[in-house]
Amino acid sequence: MQDATRASSSASRLLRGTCLLTLVLFPAAVRAEEDDAADGARGQIVVTASKLDMIGVAATASEGSITRQEIEQRPAYRVGQYLESIPGLSVTSHSGEGKANQHLLRGFNLDHGTDFATWIDGMPVNQRTHAHGQGYTDVNFLLPEMIGGIDYTKGAYFASEGDFAAVGSAHLWLRDTMPLTLGLGAGTVGDRRVFAGGSTDLPGGSRLLAAAEHFRLDGPWDNPDRLRRFNAVLRWSTGTQASGASITAMAYDGRWNATTDQPLRAVEAGLIGRFGSLDPSDGGKASRYSLSFRLAQELGECDLEMSAYGVRQHMTLWSNFTHYLDNPVRGDQRAQNDARWIGGGGATLRVPFTAFGASHTLTFGTQVRADVIDVDLASTEQRVPFSVDRDNRVDELSVSAYMEHRAQWTPWLRTVIGLRGDHFRTTDRDRLRDTVGRENATLAQPKASVVLAPWQHTEFYLSAGRGFHSNDARAGLIEDEQGQASYVRPPLLVRSSSYEVGVRSNVIPRLTLTATAFRMDFDSELTYSADAGQTEAGRPSRRRGVEFTAQYRPAPWLEINGNLAFSHARYTDGPLATRFIEDAPGFIGSAGILVDGFGPWSGSLVWRKLGAHPLVEDNSVRSPGYSQVNLALARQLGSHLTLRAEVFNLLGSKDNAADYYYRSRLNGEGAQGAEDLHFHPLEPRSLRVTLSAAF
Numbered sequence: 001m002q003d004a005t006r007a008s009s010s011a012s013r014l015l016r017g018t019c020l021l022t023l024v025l026f027p028a029a030v031r032a033e034e035d036d037a038a039d040g041a042r043g044q045i046v047v048t049a050s051k052l053d054m055i056g057v058a059a060t061a062s063e064g065s066i067t068r069q070e071i072e073q074r075p076a077y078r079v080g081q082y083l084e085s086i087p088g089l090s091v092t093s094h095s096g097e098g099k100a101n102q103h104l105l106r107g108f109n110l111d112h113g114t115d116f117a118t119w120i121d122g123m124p125v126n127q128r129t130h131a132h133g134q135g136y137t138d139v140n141f142l143l144p145e146m147i148g149g150i151d152y153t154k155g156a157y158f159a160s161e162g163d164f165a166a167v168g169s170a171h172l173w174l175r176d177t178m179p180l181t182l183g184l185g186a187g188t189v190g191d192r193r194v195f196a197g198g199s200t201d202l203p204g205g206s207r208l209l210a211a212a213e214h215f216r217l218d219g220p221w222d223n224p225d226r227l228r229r230f231n232a233v234l235r236w237s238t239g240t241q242a243s244g245a246s247i248t249a250m251a252y253d254g255r256w257n258a259t260t261d262q263p264l265r266a267v268e269a270g271l272i273g274r275f276g277s278l279d280p281s282d283g284g285k286a287s288r289y290s291l292s293f294r295l296a297q298e299l300g301e302c303d304l305e306m307s308a309y310g311v312r313q314h315m316t317l318w319s320n321f322t323h324y325l326d327n328p329v330r331g332d333q334r335a336q337n338d339a340r341w342i343g344g345g346g347a348t349l350r351v352p353f354t355a356f357g358a359s360h361t362l363t364f365g366t367q368v369r370a371d372v373i374d375v376d377l378a379s380t381e382q383r384v385p386f387s388v389d390r391d392n393r394v395d396e397l398s399v400s401a402y403m404e405h406r407a408q409w410t411p412w413l414r415t416v417i418g419l420r421g422d423h424f425r426t427t428d429r430d431r432l433r434d435t436v437g438r439e440n441a442t443l444a445q446p447k448a449s450v451v452l453a454p455w456q457h458t459e460f461y462l463s464a465g466r467g468f469h470s471n472d473a474r475a476g477l478i479e480d481e482q483g484q485a486s487y488v489r490p491p492l493l494v495r496s497s498s499y500e501v502g503v504r505s506n507v508i509p510r511l512t513l514t515a516t517a518f519r520m521d522f523d524s525e526l527t528y529s530a531d532a533g534q535t536e537a538g539r540p541s542r543r544r545g546v547e548f549t550a551q552y553r554p555a556p557w558l559e560i561n562g563n564l565a566f567s568h569a570r571y572t573d574g575p576l577a578t579r580f581i582e583d584a585p586g587f588i589g590s591a592g593i594l595v596d597g598f599g600p601w602s603g604s605l606v607w608r609k610l611g612a613h614p615l616v617e618d619n620s621v622r623s624p625g626y627s628q629v630n631l632a633l634a635r636q637l638g639s640h641l642t643l644r645a646e647v648f649n650l651l652g653s654k655d656n657a658a659d660y661y662y663r664s665r666l667n668g669e670g671a672q673g674a675e676d677l678h679f680h681p682l683e684p685r686s687l688r689v690t691l692s693a694a695f
Helices: 002-024 068-073 079-085 264-268
Strands: 064-067 090-092 102-105 116-120 147-154 168-174 181-187 192-201 206-217 227-239 244-257 283-299 302-319 334-355 358-381 384-410 413-430 435-452 458-470 476-479 485-488 493-505 511-522 526-529 534-537 541-555 558-571 587-598 601-610 626-637 641-648 656-664 674-681 686-694
Touching (some): 064 068, 068 079, 068 587, 068 601, 079 090, 264 674, 413 458
Parallel strands (some): 116 168
Antiparallel strands (some): 064 147, 090 102, 147 168, 181 192, 283 302, 358 384, 476 485, 558 587, 587 601, 601 626, 626 641
C-alpha cells in the first residue's frame, strides 16, 4: 500500500509539474475564441438555449443536451451540482465535501451514483464493487471550466448505455480550447480557489490545453472540513468532437474532514450543535490519475468512434454512523479502503443507407472494462485501525456488444430498435478467510422507441426497454441459527424494465414543452445500509411517475425554465403496509432564470425542491425534504476581467440536505441504543466571489 501511495504521489507531482510548466511556456498570443458558437457569441447580446432543440433527433421525451451556456451561469456550491442542470435530478451531500455526492432522480435515491451512469469524455466514473457503495461516482476530479456540455438520458431505452444507466446517464464532454485564464475566488465559509488554464495552437492544426486548480473549503461545520483539493488537466486535441482526436491526462488529490449525518437526540440534548459532530475524526482522502484517448473519424459515408482509458484510483473513508452501538468502548468508526486499476475502451460504427424509400442508420458497438480492486474494511479509533473486518481482492471484467437501427420511414414516423448484450466475469479472493469465489453472468436487453410527428414542431414518443445494474462482486457472510457462517451472493446482474410515453413541442415560438409518463421495475433494489455505510441488494421495486419541463426565451438574453417531477415508489413484495421505499422522494422540482449577454451582466437565479419522503418501509417516519434558492451574478469589467458573486441558500433555509432513520448508540446509553432521525443540515447562507481574467 505504501509503494502504491508513493507511486501515486510521484505521478501527481509529475503531472502537476507538466501542467504548470505548460502554462508558463504559453506564447503571448493565446487563442481566445471558444470551440462552440455559444462561446463565440459572448461579446454580443445573443444567447443560445441552455438545452439544445431535440425535435427530429431524440428517441424519447426525457433525453436532452445541455450547452455550456447554462453550465457557466449556474450557481454550484460543489462541482457535482452542475449535474442538476439535468431536469429532475437533485444532487446533495450527507458527509464531507471530498466524498461523492447523493443523487436523486425519478423517485430513486441513487445514493452515490447507483443506477445513474456518469461518463466524462468517454471515460466511466461509476465504480463497481466499491468500498462505500456500488456505483460510487466521485466527480471531484472535474474542473468546471473544462465542461463543454452534457448529454443525458433517462430510462433503459438506449443500446449504448449499459451498467448503472437503468435510471439515467450523463455524458460530460470536455473543451478543446480555452483562453488564457486566471481565476481567484474566496467565500464566507472558508473557501479559497486558485485556477489557471489556457490553450495554444500547435503545428499541424492541433491544440494543447492545460488547466489546474487548488481549492480549499472549511464549510460551516463546528469541526471544519479542511478540504484541500488539487486538480490538473493536460489535453491534446485535433479536429472537432464529431471528427477529430484527443488525448487527456487528469490528476486529482483530495483530503478532508467529514461531518456525517448526526443523531437528532444528540442535538436536542445539547451534546453537539446543529453543525456539530460526535466523532470529529471522520473524514477521507482520495486520489485519481487517468489517461484517456478518443477518436472520431469519417470512413466514407460511415462514422467511426473509438475510445480507450486507464485509471488509477484510491479512496479511504473514516466514518462513524452508529457511534457506540457495536463497540461500546472504542466506538464504531470504520475505515473503508478502496484502491483500483481500471482499463477499458469501446468502438462504435455508424452505417447510413437508404432502403424501401426510407433513410436508415445501423450502429454497431462494443465496450470492454476491467477492474482490479483491493478493497477492505477496518475498525478504527480516531482513524487508527485496531482490527480488519474484510479484505478482498476482486477482478471484474465486462464485455458488451450492441446494435441499434434508426429509420425515418416517413416525415412523421421514425423508429429506434436496439439490442444489447453484457457478459460479466468476476473473481473474489477473500484474504481473511482464504477463499475464492467466481461468477459469470450474461444478460440480453432489447430496447425500442417509436416517434410520431403528426404536425410540425411536435413529437410523441413511445419507448420500452430492459436495463440492469451490477451488484457488488463480493460474497456476503451470514450466520445460521446455530452460528455457522456461510456465504450468500446476490445476483451479479439485476434486471430492470422501463416504459415511457411522452411529448415534446415547440409550437409556441421561443417555448419548448415536454411531458413524460414512465414506469420502472427492478428485480432488486439497491438500498443504503447505515450499519455498513454502503449500499446493499434488497427487495424488488416499482416506480411510476410523470415529468414536465418548460424552457421559454422571451428575449435573446433571457431564459426562464422549470421542471416538475412526481413519482410513486413501492416495493413489490411483502405486506402492503411495508412497501414504502426508504429515501425515495415523491417530488423533485426546480425553476430558474438565466441571463446572458444583457450588456456586461449575466447570471442565474435557481430554486430547487426535494419533496417529502418515507424514511422507513412502513412510512411511519418521514422526511420533509428541503427547499433552496441559489443566485449567481457576474459582470464584465472591461474586455478581460469578470467579477462573479454566488450566494448559496439565499433565503437561509434551515432544512436538512439528507435524513435517515436507523439505530445508533450514544456514549453512556443502554446497550440497545435507540432508533433516531440522523440528519445532515443544508449549508447556511454563504457568499463566494471570484475574479477572473481571460486573454
